[in-house]
Amino acid sequence: xxxxxxxxxxxxxxxxxxxxxxxxxxxxxxxxxxxxxxxxxxxxxxxxxxxxxxx
Numbered sequence: 001x002x003x004x005x006x007x008x009x010x011x012x013x014x015x016x017x018x019x020x021x022x023x024x025x026x027x028x029x030x031x032x033x034x035x036x037x038x039x040x041x042x043x044x045x046x047x048x049x050x051x052x053x054x055x
Contacts, residue, residue: 020026041047 017026017028021028036046036048038045039048
C-alpha cells in the first residue's frame with residue numbers, strides 16, 4: 001500500500017434561507033461574501049467554489 005493516496009473528501013452543505021430572505025431579515029449576498037471571506041479550504045481563505053444559490 002505504499003504510494004497510495006487517500007481519497008479527497010468532499011462536503012456539500014445546503015442552507016435554505018428562503019424564509020428569512022423573503023421576510024427581509026437576511027441578506028443572502030452578504031452571507032455568501034462572509035462565507036467566502038471566512039471559510040478555509042485546504043488552509044486558505046477565499047478558496048470556496050462559487051455557485052449560484054438555488055431557490
